[in-house]
Amino acid sequence: MVYAVRVNGSLHKVEADGQTPLLWVLRDTLGLTGTKYGCGIAQCGACTVHVDGQPMRSCSLPIEFVGSAEVTTIEAIDDPIATAVQQAWVARDVPQCGFCQSGQVMSAVALLRAMPSPSDSDIDTAMSGNICRCATYNRIRAAIHDAAATLRGEAV
């Protein structure tokens, strides 16, 4: 079946089985390989994208459920919050192997859009579905605090 999906501001016609996960449409059909395949069962968060601004695991989102929603991937997040997160990630040297990081960044950006000054507990809750095998959790949490401070105009 042919589906029209809106990804990163463009409408794409995609021919796929309705149960095909959005992840594979993004990676295999549209060539957007920044979104990673980690576990395939919504346990690790490596495949996190934004669907109408909400973080979602693209491995467990069949293409037939996407409908007219706007999908945003790591390639296209581009606003002051995303910039602050990216800069904090670089400054803190957050990634180690880096595989999970696009998912981590997508969840972090969604968190800061919803909650400009998250506490440690807020960060832990929001990021609990994003697993990092290199255990960079402390740096992730510190970088989110840094990004939040930057967005508040505070010196980091």
Place this chain on the structure above:
Amino acid sequence: MTRRSDRPRRRRFRIARIFGIAGLLVVAAIGLGLVYLLYPRPVLQSEPIAVETLYAQLESLQPVSAFDTIVEPRLRSVALFEEVGRVLQSPRCMNCHPATDRPTQTEAMWPHMPWVSRGLDGGGEANMRCTTCHQAQNAEASGVPGNAKWSLAPIEMAWQGKSLGDICRQLLDPARSHMTREELLHHMAEDDLVGWAWNPGGGRQPAPGTQDEFGALVAAWLETGAQCPQ
């Protein structure tokens, strides 16, 4: 003179003999190890899994008519609820009626992974909603279950750790169930979130029977006075 010069030579000879024996033992051990490692063994072959273990075993419910033989109405009502309880206490229902803010999952009712919490509306915390992973229907590829109303039951309707009698009294208490008896029957017999228990996907064991049979049992229980087990 002769004796004195012979002594170091004998000592050297003894040391050489000890090292020689040790060396032989090491060579022999390596040899035996290689023989053990390289000895041809039959290669393990994959075996097909018996079909019946691939699919969850279906359990049936007794029809309402099976309880007609119980003459005493109160006892018949209790027996009907005990049959209803086989569904209520299945992991498909219990996992989302936790006694804490965290759901459980699987037949073993482990804590939900990843860490999630009910939030204000039972649909997850503001920054980690159920819809982050659960869609309007089951997702075949990932095996993640889904329904448009996916959420936890209110904490007043916590079932885990409660006896069937306590669950029964909870259901009948509108202050806790937030439902009249008519609404309760509708929820059990027709709500598609409850109906998910018979279509759980992902190789999960469905609740016993069918939703229609379950609804008929709930209706019969209510009609017989909605009596509760102790």
